[in-house]
Amino acid sequence: MKIGYELSMQQSQRLVMTPELRQALKILQLPVAELREYLEEQLLQNPVLELKEDGGEDSASDQPSGEEQDRERVDNEEWAEFFHDGRDLGMSAGRVASRREQEPGFESFYTQAPTLQEHLLAQLQLAGLEETRRRVAEFLIGSLDDHGSLTVDLAEVAGRLSVDAEVVEQALRAVQGFDPPGVGARSLQECLLLQWESLGYTNPLGPALIREHLGDLAEGRITRIAAALGVSPLEIQEAVDLLKTLDPKPGRRFGHPLDVRYVVPDVLVERVGTEYVIIANDAPIPRLGVSPQYRQLLHTTDGETRKFLESKLHSALWFLKSIEQRRLTLYRVMDSIVKRQRAFFDRGVRHLKPMTLREVAEMIGMHESTVSRAVAGKYAQTPQGVFELRFFFSRGVEGQPGTGVSAESIKRIMRDLVEQENPREPLSDQALAGRLSERGIPISRRTVAKYREEIGLAPSTRRKRYG
DSSP states (O other): OOOOOOOOOOOOOOOOOOHHHHHHHHHHHSOHHHHHHHHHHHHHHOTTEEEOOTTOOOOGGGSOOHHHHHHHHHHHHHHHHHHHTTGGGTSOHHHHHHHHHHSOOGGGTOOOOOOHHHHHHHHHHTTOOOHHHHHHHHHHHHTBOTTSBBOSOHHHHHHHHTOOHHHHHHHHHHHHTSSSTTTTBSSHHHHHHHHHHHHTOOOTHHHHHHHHOHHHHHTTOHHHHHHHHTSOHHHHHHHHHHHTTSOSOGGGGSOOGGGOOOOOOSEEEEEETTEEEEEEOOTTSOOEEEOHHHHHHHTTOOHHHHHHHHHHHHHHHHHHHHHHHHHHHHHHHHHHHHHHTHHHHHHOGGGOOOBOHHHHHHHHTOOHHHHHHHHTTOEEEETTEEEEGGGGOBOEEEOSTTOEEEHHHHHHHHHHHHHTSBTTBOOOHHHHHHHHHHTTOOOOHHHHHHHHHHTTOOOHHHHOOOO
């Protein structure tokens, strides 16, 4: 047996994740709001990049001539004199000046909604509590969570503030009497009982349901509760209707304005006549370009400085190319969605068809992972509303021969069927499956139960009404 060494050459193809390719994939995956922040970071890191005005660079031919500049200056002076004396408002210049001095600025009208703590502290100032109780009540208000529930133990509060437990109890009762009703509660039962008392409900079954039967109420066991309390199911139903008006989280309507998150669509779809026009939303993204000063500097330097400029210039050009590639990819993906889901754009969610990422990838000649990155976390503004791009990709079931029905369409149909059902005889999951089958959508009872839970519909036993 002979063993030796041998050198050979062969060709093979493989994908190497270069830094430029990683950057391009990251840009493709970023939503428009995050892309803006990423662009601002690149502006700080790469001196070759610069912001460009919307109008672009003015050429010499676009500049007005000397005679046109003089004429424009005279016109501006005449208009300034006209508006200065207030003749456009039908009053004298003196009255205009005095009115401007008296009118408050825009800042005087700007305000923001108070937080829960601010709302309660304002009521505490008017409560007239003596100093010790007021100090304890202020501490308790600061210990509430965003839902208005108390998050500390009263014994701990008494020890930390060096006061009697009775003083803490009195301060808590004072806080629980503030608006909104139910604030300062230590449990769900206490929160609901405080609201029940504050709203003045007189139904005698309410407190008993809150104290002893919340678990059964959550499961819709109306008949079991009626048997335990010795009353009719209709009486329990009437008390439950009152309970549903209570808020288990009374503090949640007092949120900070900065907690609001707005959706910025990455793609706009507008209907023009019988066709749909797709527009990539580039408005929030600043326009970038390569600085001409650095381009000129590249021809007048050498050595390490030239290498540095060449690397930064190459990085800037690749960065700009990646942004444009992102825009084109988004356009192609959205165009394929519009073509596939034309019925949805014309008539709404009930006509949404099943569609997968692979189908779109084959339509536009890209890899499925690229399409997945293109739709991740992005939204489209359409004539039917604002939807996440992932919304259009859902599996479904085969409907009538040659057609398919998406899961979202089935859920919408199920919701319509439940809204139209007889509340005294609600549709079971098997009955819903039968109704869908009558519409040409063969679906099993287990799938109906799954979709029902996903859209937040209670089972038939909990939807049943007794009166």
